[in-house]
Amino acid sequence: MAKKPVRQRRQPQRTCITCRTISIKRELLRIVRTPSGEVVLDATGKLSGRGAYVCRRRSCILGALQRDRIVKALEVDVSEESRSAIEAAASSYDDEPQAVANQVD
Numbered sequence: 001m002a003k004k005p006v007r008q009r010r011q012p013q014r015t016c017i018t019c020r021t022i023s024i025k026r027e028l029l030r031i032v033r034t035p036s037g038e039v040v041l042d043a044t045g046k047l048s049g050r051g052a053y054v055c056r057r058r059s060c061i062l063g064a065l066q067r068d069r070i071v072k073a074l075e076v077d078v079s080e081e082s083r084s085a086i087e088a089a090a091s092s093y094d095d096e097p098q099a100v101a102n103q104v105d
């Protein structure tokens with residue numbers, strides 16, 4: 001059977017825990033609670049564990065650390081270590097959303 005290009009493919013959507021914008025899952029960044037209880041930014045979306053989503057935007061990543069948003073979303077305490085790591089990772093993102101396709105190495 002010939003494959004027709006599907007114009008509007010149903011894609012899974014998630015809500016940014018910081019700004020509440022609903023986006024296609026792969027355009028968001030995943031924050032994961034790993035089985036060992038660490039909270040990490042999962043740029044690949046492949047880590048196992050409970051996940052929450054934020055925009056690929058510095059303010060949303062940092063915002064997730066504020067007001068215990070991650071704590072509530074993932075039901076975990078964010079250690080100082082995890083917090084620093086996420087803050088460090090956030091600094092490599094712009095404050096504007098980055099299109100996945102436009103990322104360069």
Ligand SMILES: [Zn+2]
Nearest residue numbers: 016019055060
């Ligand atoms: Zn957001």
